[in-house]
Amino acid sequence: MLHSRTMKAAFASTIFGLCATFGITAAQAQTELRLHTFVPPGHIIYRMILEPLAADIAAESNGELVLTLYPSMQLGGGAPELIRQAAEGTVDMAFSLPGYTSAQFPRTQMIELPSLREDGMATTELMWDLLEGGYLNPEFDGLKVLALWAADDAGLYTRDKPIRSLDDVAGMLLRSPSAAQAGQIAAMGGTPVALPIPELYPQLERGVIDGAMVPFTTILDFRMHEVANYFTITGPVFGRSQFTVVMNENSYNNLSAEHQAIIDRLTGEELSRKATQAYLDRAAEAIEFVRNASDKEVIEFSAEEQARIRETLAPIYGQWIEAMAAQGIDGAAMLAFAGISVN
DSSP states (O other): OOOHHHHHHHHHHHHHHHHHHTTTOGGGOEEEEEEEESTTSHHIIIIIIIIIHHHHHOOOOOSSHHHHHHHOOTTSSGGGGGHHHHHHTTSSSEEEEEEGGGGGGGGGGGGGGSSSSSHHHHHHHHHHHHHHHHTTTTTTTTEEEEEEEEOEEEEEESSSOOOGGOOOGHHHHHHSSSSSHHHHHHHHOEEEEOOOOGGGHHHTTTTTSSSEEEEEHHHHTOOGTTTTTTEEEOOOTOOOEEEEEEEEHHHHHHHHHHHHHHHHEEEEEEHHHHHHHHHHHHHHHHHHHHHTOOOOOEEEOOHHHHHHHHHHHHHHHHHHHHHHHHHOOOOHHHHHHHHHHOO
């Protein structure tokens, strides 16, 4: 017993000495939060949102609260498992897409309906209105939503055959990021293939699929310009992918009130707006990059072609309302809240 007490005292003395050496008091003992994500360190959100968030948390807490980032699925599992990892407490936070597990987020998937809003920023504002209005309950049970935002317009890119009009989609195998966008590909005559973005490069490179419906930020962030040759700017006619940073509710509740206040100040709708803008800027950069590449072609749908696609996709609203009703969800009320009336 005496030996045990002596060892504990020695250990405590060592820790005290280290804290003194580095200027850390007992009150400044660190609390670590682990954030897991599928994106690599070079990704725009990792560099422009997650790393600055970690730095701000450390600065505002005087080093007491530490956010450690784990990119590229370093803690194991696949991208579709990330939100579940946060909900179960395997990690404290996760950055991912609700669309990777569409069945878990039927209400949130409304954002992927075609032509809801004219741009990503307006779509992000709608998402926060829905979230704060309780329309997305209970899809985030056990989680605190730190950020929730929409991407830039979904576009189409292909390897061998360009998409110059709606008619060109027929018969194509196209990657879809979610069930909702898979329905849009199918409505245009294509065959959707569900793939998380990290799996898209090798499938497109080998010609297993013809192309993808995807935000154009991926051109640079996932090096898709190396395997795609034709890039079709479609306009705001498809649904937009949603992204989220979520935190395990218990991890948040176990923080001190002071640390909770720091998390609250640094996250929320304002962080979501920053993430949206980062995506919009990156998409513009990516489009300019492929425009300037001599071996790539950028195609833009005309207003008339966009109108054709909207007409083709119009029945999807009614189908979505029916699918929601089958799950006991009032989809019509959600659309009405968004200013969309379906006859």
